[in-house]
Amino acid sequence: EAQVTQNPRYLITVTGKKLTVTCSQNMNHEYMSWYRQDPGLGLRQIYYSMNVEVTDKGDVPEGYKVSRKEKRNFPLILESPSPNQTSLYFCASSDRDNSPLHFGNGTRLTVT
Amino acid sequence: AQKVTQAQTEISVVEKEDVTLDCVYETRDTTYYLFWYKQPPSGELVFLIRRNSFDEQNEISGRYSWNFQKSTSSFNFTITASQVVDSAVYFCALKDPLAGNNRKLIWGLGTSLAVNP
Numbered sequence: 001e002a003q004v005t006q007n008p009r010y011l012i013t014v015t016g017k018k019l020t021v022t023c024s025q026n027m028n029h030e031y032m033s034w035y036r037q038d039p040g041l042g043l044r045q046i047y048y049s050m051n052v053e054v055t056d057k058g059d060v061p062e063g064y065k066v067s068r069k070e071k072r073n074f075p076l077i078l079e080s081p082s083p084n085q086t087s088l089y090f091c092a093s094s095d096r097d098n099s100p101l102h103f104g105n106g107t108r109l110t111v112t
Numbered sequence: 113a114q115k116v117t118q119a120q121t122e123i124s125v126v127e128k129e130d131v132t133l134d135c136v137y138e139t140r141d142t143t144y145y146l147f148w149y150k151q152p153p154s155g156e157l158v159f160l161i162r163r164n165s166f167d168e169q170n171e172i173s174g175r176y177s178w179n180f181q182k183s184t185s186s187f188n189f190t191i192t193a194s195q196v197v198d199s200a201v202y203f204c205a206l207k208d209p210l211a212g213n214n215r216k217l218i219w220g221l222g223t224s225l226a227v228n229p
Binding site (some may be wrong): 056088 | 151154157164220
């Protein structure tokens, strides 16, 4: 089944404790991206990647890192999480320009 | 500026009613793509439809239909004979034409639809 898989689904952590949210897609998509969703602010892009070893900032990259060492994986790294990073995170991928984005099931992160 | 507005924050209907979710967009480009996504209570984002600016035909998929009107910059979504399973937040989005290679979407804030039995 074609899908984007994010893990974990839920995560509660404390300020400053490094964490990684994994994202993997099995559709051989070149493009991958991370969004965060917050009430009243909608969905905002954090980072995106056009291909292996090609990543770039989205609209709200501060406090996040990503890597793209393999085509299928695009982890989101929070080196020192803070409470303002409490949010619902989505990973997405697509194959061609203007194609729909395929989203993972989301990761609900709480930083206390 | 590129912008998507979903003026209806919340809609509540009774099952079997028809309901229309409005989406108004702003863009300076003549070529653009619009999308609708559904976010059910379980939280995932489900793609519903993509429309490009050159295709003004209305689209129907079962109980779902979309009305694209370039003249009013609107891309409205209608659910006919709504069902409880249609309860979700619905998002309209515009592919950002200024984003270059980045396939970023500009999102509306969503319309929360509650279909009551």
